[in-house]
């Protein structure tokens with residue numbers, strides 16, 4: 006993991022920072038590849054190619070096949086959301102998310118032992134509370150370890166306990182803007198209190214890198230007629246977040 010690979014590749018335990026605190030996980034991070042100069046200065050920090058393990062040639066093939074399935078599934082879910090928001094099913098195609106940016110992480114959370122707790126002097130936070138940055142996240146988590154928590158409307162943290170054969174679907178920041186607040190991004194965090202190493206694979210379906218995200222007309226109509234959010238270019242939002250997570254590389 007380094008700034009020169011556009012923050013792609015392997016990160017050691019504690020390298021990812023959320024709200025100023027190191028997260029207790031290790032991960033392989035991949036993003037849609039961005040050729041130099043493709044989106045001008047705003048994409049420069051995220052330019053780069055993914056890094057694959059040399060000794061596992063099938064890894065890249067399987068990974069890319071999985072990404073294609075995740076993109077197809079995300080598009081189907083977004084068609085439903087678009088209809089619910091009073092728009093055409095293709096609202097998120099074309100210049101909004103027809104050429105979606107994406108990210109995917111393969112994350113490992115260490116097993117929880119008393120010794121580790123003392124050594125790390127941490128409170129067991131595998132990933133600090135945050136919302137995801139884009140449209141939708143599809144989390145594929147280990148079937149038998151409850152570690153992901155989401156905060157409900159009453160402010161309580163509840164377990165998003167795994168249901169075999171399903172994904173947890175989180176709403177991202179950009180869907181809040183496009184829906185003028187009708188969709189609330191899911192605040193979530195990870196605490197692996199189990200005595201076993203946990204693996205989860207979140208896939209992030211994002212807008213086009215250069216999409217200008219602003220409340221949709223149909224959503225403004227449903228929420229009192231005025232825009233509650235300023236327009237934001239998705240790539241700027243993402244670059245700000247990623248640089249913050251890896252502040253030590255600045």
Ligand SMILES: O=C(O)CCC(=O)C(=O)O
Pocket residue numbers: 110112132137144146153193195205206207
């Ligand atoms: O490990 C999980 O279940 C979720 C990870 C997560 O929230 C993230 O990487 O954004």
Ligand SMILES: [Fe+2]
Pocket residue numbers: 135136137193207
């Ligand atoms: Fe997340």
